[in-house]
Amino acid sequence: MPVVVIGVLIIIAALGYKQYQSSSPVAPSAPSPEDPSRTVAPAPAPATQPAPTQPQASVPAEAASKPAPAPPPSAQPEAAPTEPKDLVSGLATLDGKQPISPEQAQKWRESLQQLVRQGPASVPAIEQFLAQNQDANYAGVSGANALGYNSLRSAMLDALTQIGGSDATQAMLQIMQSSIYPTDIATLAKTLDTQGQYQQPILDAVRQQLNLAAMDQLGGANVLPLFQVLASEAANGANVSSDLTQYSEKWPYYSSIALASLPEGAGVPNLIQIAQGNLAGNPSAAAQALAELAPQNPQALNSLLDLAKGGQLTDSALAQLAPFLAGRQFQLGPPQDPAAGGYMTYHIAVGNQDFSAFDTGGAMTQPQISERLSLIGQFLQAIPSADVAAQDALQQQRSALTARQK
Numbered sequence: 001m002p003v004v005v006i007g008v009l010i011i012i013a014a015l016g017y018k019q020y021q022s023s024s025p026v027a028p029s030a031p032s033p034e035d036p037s038r039t040v041a042p043a044p045a046p047a048t049q050p051a052p053t054q055p056q057a058s059v060p061a062e063a064a065s066k067p068a069p070a071p072p073p074s075a076q077p078e079a080a081p082t083e084p085k086d087l088v089s090g091l092a093t094l095d096g097k098q099p100i101s102p103e104q105a106q107k108w109r110e111s112l113q114q115l116v117r118q119g120p121a122s123v124p125a126i127e128q129f130l131a132q133n134q135d136a137n138y139a140g141v142s143g144a145n146a147l148g149y150n151s152l153r154s155a156m157l158d159a160l161t162q163i164g165g166s167d168a169t170q171a172m173l174q175i176m177q178s179s180i181y182p183t184d185i186a187t188l189a190k191t192l193d194t195q196g197q198y199q200q201p202i203l204d205a206v207r208q209q210l211n212l213a214a215m216d217q218l219g220g221a222n223v224l225p226l227f228q229v230l231a232s233e234a235a236n237g238a239n240v241s242s243d244l245t246q247y248s249e250k251w252p253y254y255s256s257i258a259l260a261s262l263p264e265g266a267g268v269p270n271l272i273q274i275a276q277g278n279l280a281g282n283p284s285a286a287a288q289a290l291a292e293l294a295p296q297n298p299q300a301l302n303s304l305l306d307l308a309k310g311g312q313l314t315d316s317a318l319a320q321l322a323p324f325l326a327g328r329q330f331q332l333g334p335p336q337d338p339a340a341g342g343y344m345t346y347h348i349a350v351g352n353q354d355f356s357a358f359d360t361g362g363a364m365t366q367p368q369i370s371e372r373l374s375l376i377g378q379f380l381q382a383i384p385s386a387d388v389a390a391q392d393a394l395q396q397q398r399s400a401l402t403a404r405q406k
Helices: 002-023 061-067 084-091 102-117 119-131 151-164 165-178 183-195 199-214 224-235 242-245 252-260 269-275 285-293 299-307 313-325 366-382 388-404
Strands: 328-330 342-350 353-359
Touching: 002 242, 084 102, 084 119, 084 151, 084 165, 084 353, 102 119, 119 151, 119 269, 119 313, 151 165, 151 183, 165 199, 183 199, 199 224, 199 242, 224 242, 224 252, 224 328, 224 353, 242 252, 242 269, 252 269, 252 285, 252 328, 252 353, 269 285, 269 299, 285 299, 285 313, 285 328, 299 366, 313 328, 313 366, 313 388
Parallel strands: none
Antiparallel strands: 328 353, 342 353
Protein backbone atom coordinates (compact mmCIF):
# COMPACT_ATOMS: atom_id res chain seq x y z
CA MET A 1 0.00 0.00 0.00
CA PRO A 2 2.65 2.53 0.87
CA VAL A 3 4.39 1.57 -2.30
CA VAL A 4 1.28 2.38 -4.31
CA VAL A 5 0.84 5.70 -2.59
CA ILE A 6 4.43 6.59 -3.29
CA GLY A 7 3.97 5.64 -6.99
CA VAL A 8 0.85 7.77 -7.31
CA LEU A 9 2.65 10.72 -5.77
CA ILE A 10 5.52 10.29 -8.20
CA ILE A 11 3.11 10.27 -11.15
CA ILE A 12 1.30 13.40 -9.90
CA ALA A 13 4.60 15.21 -9.40
CA ALA A 14 5.76 14.25 -12.90
CA LEU A 15 2.58 15.55 -14.48
CA GLY A 16 2.81 18.81 -12.51
CA TYR A 17 6.43 19.43 -13.53
CA LYS A 18 5.61 18.80 -17.20
CA GLN A 19 2.75 21.30 -17.09
CA TYR A 20 5.09 23.86 -15.47
CA GLN A 21 7.67 23.40 -18.22
CA SER A 22 5.16 24.01 -21.03
CA SER A 23 3.84 27.22 -19.48
CA SER A 24 7.24 28.93 -18.64
CA PRO A 25 8.76 31.18 -21.41
CA VAL A 26 12.03 30.06 -22.87
CA ALA A 27 14.77 32.74 -23.18
CA PRO A 28 16.27 32.91 -26.67
CA SER A 29 19.76 31.67 -26.96
CA ALA A 30 22.49 32.93 -29.26
CA PRO A 31 22.95 30.85 -32.32
CA SER A 32 25.69 28.37 -32.00
CA PRO A 33 28.47 28.32 -34.51
CA GLU A 34 27.42 24.87 -35.37
CA ASP A 35 23.98 26.17 -36.57
CA PRO A 36 24.52 29.35 -38.64
CA SER A 37 21.04 29.22 -40.17
CA ARG A 38 19.46 29.93 -36.84
CA THR A 39 18.64 33.69 -36.40
CA VAL A 40 17.33 35.73 -33.57
CA ALA A 41 14.46 38.16 -34.17
CA PRO A 42 15.27 41.68 -32.86
CA ALA A 43 13.34 42.81 -29.87
CA PRO A 44 10.64 45.41 -30.70
CA ALA A 45 11.55 49.04 -29.76
CA PRO A 46 9.68 50.25 -26.70
CA ALA A 47 6.77 52.48 -27.49
CA THR A 48 7.40 56.23 -26.74
CA GLN A 49 4.73 58.52 -25.43
CA PRO A 50 4.33 61.92 -27.18
CA ALA A 51 5.44 64.93 -25.16
CA PRO A 52 2.51 66.82 -23.72
CA THR A 53 1.74 70.03 -25.65
CA GLN A 54 -0.06 73.23 -24.75
CA PRO A 55 -3.56 73.49 -26.14
CA GLN A 56 -3.59 75.46 -29.43
CA ALA A 57 -6.27 77.90 -30.43
CA SER A 58 -8.08 77.01 -33.57
CA VAL A 59 -7.37 79.30 -36.61
CA PRO A 60 -10.10 80.10 -39.12
CA ALA A 61 -9.41 78.80 -42.61
CA GLU A 62 -9.49 82.24 -44.27
CA ALA A 63 -6.99 83.62 -41.75
CA ALA A 64 -4.65 80.73 -42.30
CA SER A 65 -4.54 81.46 -46.02
CA LYS A 66 -3.29 85.10 -45.54
CA PRO A 67 0.45 85.72 -45.26
CA ALA A 68 1.68 86.98 -41.94
CA PRO A 69 2.35 90.72 -41.88
CA ALA A 70 6.01 91.68 -42.44
CA PRO A 71 7.82 93.11 -39.47
CA PRO A 72 8.45 96.89 -39.60
CA PRO A 73 11.66 97.75 -41.47
CA SER A 74 14.60 98.62 -39.31
CA ALA A 75 15.87 102.24 -39.48
CA GLN A 76 18.46 102.67 -42.22
CA PRO A 77 21.56 104.77 -41.48
CA GLU A 78 21.73 108.11 -43.29
CA ALA A 79 23.82 108.13 -46.45
CA ALA A 80 27.24 109.68 -46.08
CA PRO A 81 27.62 113.14 -47.69
CA THR A 82 28.68 113.05 -51.32
CA GLU A 83 32.39 113.62 -51.84
CA PRO A 84 33.27 117.15 -53.04
CA LYS A 85 35.01 115.82 -56.15
CA ASP A 86 31.82 113.95 -57.08
CA LEU A 87 29.76 117.08 -56.56
CA VAL A 88 32.10 119.06 -58.83
CA SER A 89 31.93 116.34 -61.48
CA GLY A 90 28.15 116.38 -61.27
CA LEU A 91 28.04 120.15 -61.69
CA ALA A 92 30.25 119.87 -64.76
CA THR A 93 27.76 117.57 -66.51
CA LEU A 94 25.82 120.68 -67.56
CA ASP A 95 28.09 121.68 -70.44
CA GLY A 96 26.03 124.58 -71.75
CA LYS A 97 25.38 122.82 -75.06
CA GLN A 98 21.85 121.60 -74.38
CA PRO A 99 18.70 123.21 -72.91
CA ILE A 100 18.46 122.86 -69.13
CA SER A 101 15.27 121.51 -67.59
CA PRO A 102 13.86 122.80 -64.27
CA GLU A 103 14.71 119.46 -62.67
CA GLN A 104 18.31 119.66 -63.86
CA ALA A 105 18.61 123.24 -62.64
CA GLN A 106 17.26 122.33 -59.20
CA LYS A 107 19.62 119.36 -58.84
CA TRP A 108 22.53 121.56 -59.98
CA ARG A 109 21.73 124.24 -57.39
CA GLU A 110 21.37 121.65 -54.63
CA SER A 111 24.77 120.16 -55.49
CA LEU A 112 26.37 123.59 -55.43
CA GLN A 113 24.80 124.34 -52.04
CA GLN A 114 26.02 121.02 -50.68
CA LEU A 115 29.51 121.81 -51.95
CA VAL A 116 29.46 125.11 -50.07
CA ARG A 117 28.05 123.51 -46.90
CA GLN A 118 31.00 121.12 -46.72
CA GLY A 119 33.22 124.16 -46.23
CA PRO A 120 37.02 123.88 -46.39
CA ALA A 121 36.75 120.19 -47.31
CA SER A 122 35.44 121.30 -50.73
CA VAL A 123 38.28 123.73 -51.47
CA PRO A 124 40.77 121.18 -52.98
CA ALA A 125 38.16 119.82 -55.41
CA ILE A 126 37.13 123.31 -56.52
CA GLU A 127 40.73 124.43 -56.92
CA GLN A 128 41.60 121.31 -58.91
CA PHE A 129 38.77 121.96 -61.35
CA LEU A 130 39.62 125.65 -61.81
CA ALA A 131 43.32 124.87 -62.28
CA GLN A 132 42.41 122.88 -65.40
CA ASN A 133 41.16 126.11 -67.04
CA GLN A 134 37.92 124.48 -68.13
CA ASP A 135 34.51 126.11 -68.20
CA ALA A 136 30.91 125.74 -69.31
CA ASN A 137 29.20 128.89 -70.56
CA TYR A 138 25.47 129.05 -69.83
CA ALA A 139 24.78 132.48 -71.31
CA GLY A 140 21.88 132.24 -73.74
CA VAL A 141 21.14 128.57 -72.96
CA SER A 142 17.45 127.79 -72.56
CA GLY A 143 16.58 127.27 -68.89
CA ALA A 144 19.97 128.46 -67.63
CA ASN A 145 18.53 131.47 -65.83
CA ALA A 146 17.37 129.10 -63.09
CA LEU A 147 21.00 128.26 -62.29
CA GLY A 148 21.81 131.77 -61.08
CA TYR A 149 25.21 131.84 -62.82
CA ASN A 150 26.37 132.55 -66.37
CA SER A 151 29.15 129.98 -66.25
CA LEU A 152 30.45 127.05 -64.23
CA ARG A 153 33.64 128.92 -63.31
CA SER A 154 31.70 131.85 -61.88
CA ALA A 155 29.76 129.39 -59.71
CA MET A 156 32.96 127.72 -58.48
CA LEU A 157 34.58 131.08 -57.69
CA ASP A 158 31.49 132.20 -55.80
CA ALA A 159 31.56 128.94 -53.86
CA LEU A 160 35.10 129.76 -52.71
CA THR A 161 33.94 133.21 -51.65
CA GLN A 162 31.06 131.75 -49.64
CA ILE A 163 33.31 129.16 -47.99
CA GLY A 164 35.87 131.80 -47.03
CA GLY A 165 38.74 131.26 -44.64
CA SER A 166 42.46 130.85 -45.18
CA ASP A 167 42.17 127.73 -47.35
CA ALA A 168 39.80 129.46 -49.77
CA THR A 169 42.00 132.58 -49.88
CA GLN A 170 45.10 130.58 -50.72
CA ALA A 171 43.18 128.77 -53.45
CA MET A 172 42.09 132.11 -54.92
CA LEU A 173 45.68 133.37 -55.01
CA GLN A 174 46.81 130.21 -56.78
CA ILE A 175 43.99 130.38 -59.32
CA MET A 176 44.82 134.01 -60.15
CA GLN A 177 48.32 132.97 -61.15
CA SER A 178 47.23 130.02 -63.31
CA SER A 179 43.97 131.22 -64.87
CA ILE A 180 43.67 132.19 -68.52
CA TYR A 181 40.29 133.88 -68.00
CA PRO A 182 40.30 137.68 -67.50
CA THR A 183 36.92 137.38 -65.78
CA ASP A 184 38.53 135.19 -63.10
CA ILE A 185 40.98 137.95 -62.23
CA ALA A 186 38.21 140.54 -61.97
CA THR A 187 36.04 138.28 -59.77
CA LEU A 188 38.87 137.26 -57.47
CA ALA A 189 40.24 140.80 -57.23
CA LYS A 190 36.87 142.05 -56.03
CA THR A 191 36.84 139.41 -53.28
CA LEU A 192 40.48 139.79 -52.25
CA ASP A 193 40.31 143.60 -52.24
CA THR A 194 37.93 143.42 -49.31
CA GLN A 195 40.72 141.82 -47.30
CA GLY A 196 43.00 144.79 -47.98
CA GLN A 197 46.34 143.02 -48.30
CA TYR A 198 46.52 141.42 -51.72
CA GLN A 199 46.95 144.35 -54.11
CA GLN A 200 50.37 143.22 -55.30
CA PRO A 201 49.30 139.64 -56.16
CA ILE A 202 46.31 141.11 -58.00
CA LEU A 203 48.50 143.45 -60.06
CA ASP A 204 50.94 140.63 -60.79
CA ALA A 205 48.10 138.46 -62.10
CA VAL A 206 46.75 141.29 -64.29
CA ARG A 207 50.17 141.99 -65.78
CA GLN A 208 50.77 138.33 -66.45
CA GLN A 209 47.50 137.94 -68.33
CA LEU A 210 47.97 141.17 -70.29
CA ASN A 211 51.39 139.96 -71.41
CA LEU A 212 49.85 136.69 -72.60
CA ALA A 213 47.02 138.51 -74.35
CA ALA A 214 49.45 140.89 -76.05
CA MET A 215 51.15 137.83 -77.52
CA ASP A 216 47.74 136.46 -78.59
CA GLN A 217 47.97 133.55 -76.18
CA LEU A 218 44.54 133.98 -74.60
CA GLY A 219 42.58 132.97 -77.69
CA GLY A 220 41.33 136.46 -78.45
CA ALA A 221 39.71 136.86 -75.04
CA ASN A 222 38.29 140.27 -74.22
CA VAL A 223 40.70 141.86 -71.73
CA LEU A 224 38.21 144.51 -70.57
CA PRO A 225 38.08 143.00 -67.03
CA LEU A 226 41.85 143.45 -66.70
CA PHE A 227 41.68 147.16 -67.51
CA GLN A 228 38.78 147.52 -65.11
CA VAL A 229 40.88 145.92 -62.37
CA LEU A 230 43.78 148.28 -63.10
CA ALA A 231 41.46 151.28 -62.84
CA SER A 232 40.03 149.93 -59.59
CA GLU A 233 43.45 149.34 -58.08
CA ALA A 234 44.50 152.84 -59.13
CA ALA A 235 41.57 154.17 -57.12
CA ASN A 236 43.02 152.23 -54.18
CA GLY A 237 46.38 153.95 -54.56
CA ALA A 238 48.27 151.78 -57.06
CA ASN A 239 50.41 153.42 -59.74
CA VAL A 240 49.32 151.83 -63.03
CA SER A 241 50.07 154.61 -65.55
CA SER A 242 52.98 152.73 -67.06
CA ASP A 243 50.91 149.53 -67.34
CA LEU A 244 48.16 151.34 -69.22
CA THR A 245 50.59 153.16 -71.49
CA GLN A 246 52.43 149.95 -72.27
CA TYR A 247 49.34 148.53 -73.95
CA SER A 248 48.02 151.71 -75.56
CA GLU A 249 48.88 150.44 -79.03
CA LYS A 250 47.25 147.01 -78.63
CA TRP A 251 44.13 148.32 -76.86
CA PRO A 252 44.06 152.11 -77.55
CA TYR A 253 40.56 152.84 -76.27
CA TYR A 254 40.84 150.69 -73.17
CA SER A 255 44.15 152.37 -72.33
CA SER A 256 42.95 155.92 -73.01
CA ILE A 257 39.70 155.53 -71.08
CA ALA A 258 41.51 153.98 -68.12
CA LEU A 259 44.22 156.67 -68.16
CA ALA A 260 41.53 159.37 -68.09
CA SER A 261 39.97 157.72 -65.02
CA LEU A 262 43.12 157.80 -62.89
CA PRO A 263 42.85 159.87 -59.72
CA GLU A 264 44.11 163.47 -59.70
CA GLY A 265 44.78 163.50 -63.45
CA ALA A 266 47.65 161.03 -63.12
CA GLY A 267 47.07 159.74 -66.65
CA VAL A 268 47.03 163.15 -68.40
CA PRO A 269 50.79 163.38 -69.17
CA ASN A 270 50.73 160.01 -70.91
CA LEU A 271 47.56 160.87 -72.82
CA ILE A 272 49.22 164.05 -74.08
CA GLN A 273 52.23 162.07 -75.26
CA ILE A 274 50.00 159.64 -77.14
CA ALA A 275 47.92 162.45 -78.69
CA GLN A 276 51.11 164.16 -79.85
CA GLY A 277 52.36 160.94 -81.40
CA ASN A 278 55.30 160.65 -79.02
CA LEU A 279 54.03 157.38 -77.58
CA ALA A 280 52.48 154.43 -79.39
CA GLY A 281 48.73 154.42 -79.44
CA ASN A 282 45.76 156.05 -81.11
CA PRO A 283 46.09 159.89 -81.08
CA SER A 284 42.38 160.38 -81.74
CA ALA A 285 41.35 158.14 -78.80
CA ALA A 286 43.78 159.93 -76.50
CA ALA A 287 42.54 163.37 -77.67
CA GLN A 288 38.92 162.41 -76.96
CA ALA A 289 39.92 161.35 -73.43
CA LEU A 290 41.70 164.66 -72.96
CA ALA A 291 38.61 166.56 -74.19
CA GLU A 292 36.55 164.79 -71.55
CA LEU A 293 38.98 166.07 -68.88
CA ALA A 294 39.46 169.57 -70.32
CA PRO A 295 36.81 171.37 -68.20
CA GLN A 296 38.49 170.23 -64.96
CA ASN A 297 42.11 169.87 -66.04
CA PRO A 298 43.94 172.93 -67.45
CA GLN A 299 46.84 170.81 -68.66
CA ALA A 300 44.53 168.68 -70.78
CA LEU A 301 42.75 171.77 -72.17
CA ASN A 302 45.91 173.68 -73.10
CA SER A 303 47.47 170.64 -74.74
CA LEU A 304 44.40 170.10 -76.92
CA LEU A 305 44.29 173.76 -77.95
CA ASP A 306 47.94 173.60 -78.94
CA LEU A 307 47.30 170.47 -80.99
CA ALA A 308 44.36 172.15 -82.72
CA LYS A 309 46.29 175.33 -83.51
CA GLY A 310 49.29 173.40 -84.73
CA GLY A 311 47.26 171.26 -87.09
CA GLN A 312 48.46 168.09 -85.36
CA LEU A 313 44.94 166.67 -85.28
CA THR A 314 43.05 165.91 -88.44
CA ASP A 315 39.70 167.52 -89.27
CA SER A 316 37.95 164.24 -88.49
CA ALA A 317 39.76 163.87 -85.14
CA LEU A 318 38.83 167.44 -84.16
CA ALA A 319 35.18 166.82 -85.07
CA GLN A 320 35.15 163.83 -82.75
CA LEU A 321 36.22 166.08 -79.86
CA ALA A 322 33.07 168.23 -80.00
CA PRO A 323 30.68 165.92 -78.08
CA PHE A 324 33.25 165.42 -75.30
CA LEU A 325 33.79 169.16 -74.94
CA ALA A 326 30.00 169.42 -74.55
CA GLY A 327 29.81 166.81 -71.79
CA ARG A 328 30.12 163.30 -73.24
CA GLN A 329 32.09 160.82 -71.10
CA PHE A 330 33.65 157.43 -71.83
CA GLN A 331 33.09 154.37 -69.71
CA LEU A 332 34.89 151.02 -69.71
CA GLY A 333 32.46 148.24 -70.53
CA PRO A 334 28.69 148.40 -71.00
CA PRO A 335 26.50 151.20 -69.58
CA GLN A 336 26.19 151.10 -65.82
CA ASP A 337 22.60 152.28 -65.96
CA PRO A 338 21.12 151.55 -69.40
CA ALA A 339 17.65 152.56 -68.23
CA ALA A 340 18.85 156.13 -67.73
CA GLY A 341 19.15 156.58 -71.50
CA GLY A 342 21.62 158.68 -73.46
CA TYR A 343 24.12 155.85 -73.74
CA MET A 344 26.09 154.78 -76.77
CA THR A 345 27.93 151.49 -77.03
CA TYR A 346 31.00 150.80 -79.12
CA HIS A 347 32.83 147.73 -80.34
CA ILE A 348 36.27 148.03 -81.89
CA ALA A 349 37.31 144.86 -83.70
CA VAL A 350 41.00 145.66 -83.32
CA GLY A 351 41.85 144.35 -79.87
CA ASN A 352 38.25 143.19 -79.29
CA GLN A 353 37.37 146.34 -77.34
CA ASP A 354 33.93 147.08 -75.88
CA PHE A 355 33.08 150.36 -74.17
CA SER A 356 30.32 152.91 -73.87
CA ALA A 357 29.72 156.65 -73.58
CA PHE A 358 26.95 158.83 -72.24
CA ASP A 359 26.03 162.49 -72.51
CA THR A 360 25.77 164.47 -69.27
CA GLY A 361 24.33 167.63 -70.81
CA GLY A 362 20.87 167.04 -69.40
CA ALA A 363 22.22 166.98 -65.83
CA MET A 364 24.43 170.06 -66.09
CA THR A 365 23.92 173.12 -63.97
CA GLN A 366 23.75 176.55 -65.60
CA PRO A 367 27.34 177.39 -64.61
CA GLN A 368 28.53 174.13 -66.12
CA ILE A 369 26.71 174.86 -69.36
CA SER A 370 28.32 178.29 -69.53
CA GLU A 371 31.73 176.74 -68.92
CA ARG A 372 31.24 174.25 -71.78
CA LEU A 373 30.13 177.01 -74.14
CA SER A 374 33.32 178.89 -73.33
CA LEU A 375 35.45 175.85 -74.17
CA ILE A 376 33.73 175.34 -77.51
CA GLY A 377 34.28 179.01 -78.34
CA GLN A 378 38.01 178.63 -77.72
CA PHE A 379 38.25 175.67 -80.05
CA LEU A 380 36.24 177.38 -82.77
CA GLN A 381 38.88 180.10 -82.75
CA ALA A 382 41.82 177.68 -82.56
CA ILE A 383 41.05 175.22 -85.34
CA PRO A 384 41.89 176.06 -88.94
CA SER A 385 39.01 177.41 -90.98
CA ALA A 386 39.62 174.66 -93.51
CA ASP A 387 38.53 172.05 -90.97
CA VAL A 388 34.89 172.24 -92.00
CA ALA A 389 33.81 169.01 -90.30
CA ALA A 390 35.24 170.15 -86.99
CA GLN A 391 33.65 173.59 -87.31
CA ASP A 392 30.23 172.10 -88.03
CA ALA A 393 30.47 169.61 -85.14
CA LEU A 394 31.41 172.33 -82.66
CA GLN A 395 28.58 174.60 -83.83
CA GLN A 396 26.05 171.81 -83.36
CA GLN A 397 27.18 171.25 -79.79
CA ARG A 398 27.09 174.99 -79.10
CA SER A 399 23.48 175.17 -80.30
CA ALA A 400 22.45 172.19 -78.16
CA LEU A 401 23.99 173.70 -75.03
CA THR A 402 22.52 177.12 -75.72
CA ALA A 403 19.06 175.59 -75.95
CA ARG A 404 19.47 174.31 -72.35
CA GLN A 405 20.24 177.77 -71.01
CA LYS A 406 17.40 179.52 -69.22
